[in-house]
Amino acid sequence: MDYVSIVSIFCAAFAVSFGALGPALAEGRAVAAAMDAIARQPEAANTISRTLFVGLAMIETTAIYCLVIALLLLFANPMMP
């Protein structure tokens, strides 16, 4: 196994792990805020949960980008011999 493969595998793992950290914290905050809002105003639960889903999808996209980068490093790496 040559240098490029080793570095690629390490970087893929790093990309996924650190790319998961931020969105996880952000989604936790978003869900907590939405729970708080629903507890205060149960009648607005529909609107809040729809907005929450859309927002969570937006946040999650950053993690998905990291996953795609990791897969590109592993399977479609242009530097790989």
Add this chain to the structure above:
Amino acid sequence: MDSPLQSIPLFMVGPESFAVPIMASVVVTWAIMAVLVLGAALLTRRLTLVPSKVQAAAELLVSTVDQQIRDVTGAAPAPYRAFVGTLFLFILIANWSSLIPGVTPPTATMETPAALAAIVFLSIIWFGIRGGGVGGFLRGFALPNPVMIPLNILESVTRSFSMFVRLFGNVMSGVFVIAIVGSLAALLVPIPLMVLDLLTGAVQAYIFAVLSMVFITSAVEKGKPQPSPEPEDT
């Protein structure tokens, strides 16, 4: 292990020099299209005022889609129902088609989400022009002020791109994880992951439909003539 970013042609169509490769995802897409069209045709063939059980279920689906569209846009759902409803149903069935053994969902390969995102990109333009005319739609790019024009143009491309990556990444990662776990312990162990995959599939279909609705609405709203000092707007 096969790369999830590549798709392998199932068979070739046409004369030998111009043979078109047909991917497995395209065949599954055709099957889903046939199921949707035939199902819709059969369901709506004999509509009655007092609905049967199947008709009541179909009406529930349509009225739910209508209600969601009304919530997002605040307008009548009729112009958007066909587009957004079909988008939702197609992605939902495509995501859930992984339940059939041997079928890879077409949304887990790159082409299908890319095509869907391209359709959404074009439909944003179409609905925007239909709502406010070509001038109104183009003026929407200069909001809130003309400095934002390059950013707005960039955003209109990147948001479709992010819809593509979101759908592809979510579905593909689910299929990929199930494949990895299945290669380690194939009996019963992947089932919780498959259940999670069902939930993700439904949420992604919902989000894709809602986001396309949100983007279309913002294009239509921006294109509307606004109370502004320009007299030709009215």
